[in-house]
Amino acid sequence: MICRDSGMVPMMELKDNWNRKEALADDYLEDILGQVTEVMEGRPVIFVSFNLRSLRALQRLVRRRGLVQVSFFHIMHEIDLVHLAWYRKHGIHISFQGKNNKLATIRKAKKAGVRLVVWVVDDPDQARLYIREKVDWIASNGKLSVPD
Numbered sequence: 001m002i003c004r005d006s007g008m009v010p011m012m013e014l015k016d017n018w019n020r021k022e023a024l025a026d027d028y029l030e031d032i033l034g035q036v037t038e039v040m041e042g043r044p045v046i047f048v049s050f051n052l053r054s055l056r057a058l059q060r061l062v063r064r065r066g067l068v069q070v071s072f073f074h075i076m077h078e079i080d081l082v083h084l085a086w087y088r089k090h091g092i093h094i095s096f097q098g099k100n101n102k103l104a105t106i107r108k109a110k111k112a113g114v115r116l117v118v119w120v121v122d123d124p125d126q127a128r129l130y131i132r133e134k135v136d137w138i139a140s141n142g143k144l145s146v147p148d
Contacts, residue, residue, distance in 0.1 A: 018050035
């Protein structure tokens with residue numbers, strides 16, 4: 001409710017094992033989706049997960065319900081350049097660990113039209129760099145002050 005009442009977009013992580021061969025159960029995902037959509041009352045919500053299968057399963061449930069204010073981010077350590085077209089086509093964005101990716105990789109992902117969240121950025125100089133590269137979100141462990 002804090003995000004809703006503050007006009008902010010919550011980012012909800014589906015906690016799951018990244019290499020699990022099946023998605024989280026539909027009834028579990030339905031329960032999560034029901035709770036979040038009830039609280040957010042049609043406002044935007046972001047779901048993230050290391051497990052692409054669970055993310056896709058939730059995405060299918062969202063589409064069946066006709067929800068449009070929901071975004072999906074696949075969490076990965078390194079940006080998967082090989083499948084950028086697939087991510088764009090399926091409306092799944094990428095959340096990646098900043099220290100594991102070169103600027104050229106970030107530029108290719110942005111050029112391909114994939115939205116990006118970079119994590120964990122606690123250094124203001126690194127944050128400025130990602131801002132110049134036009135990443136969509138920067139995740140930090142705490143307050144990150146980036147003066148001009």
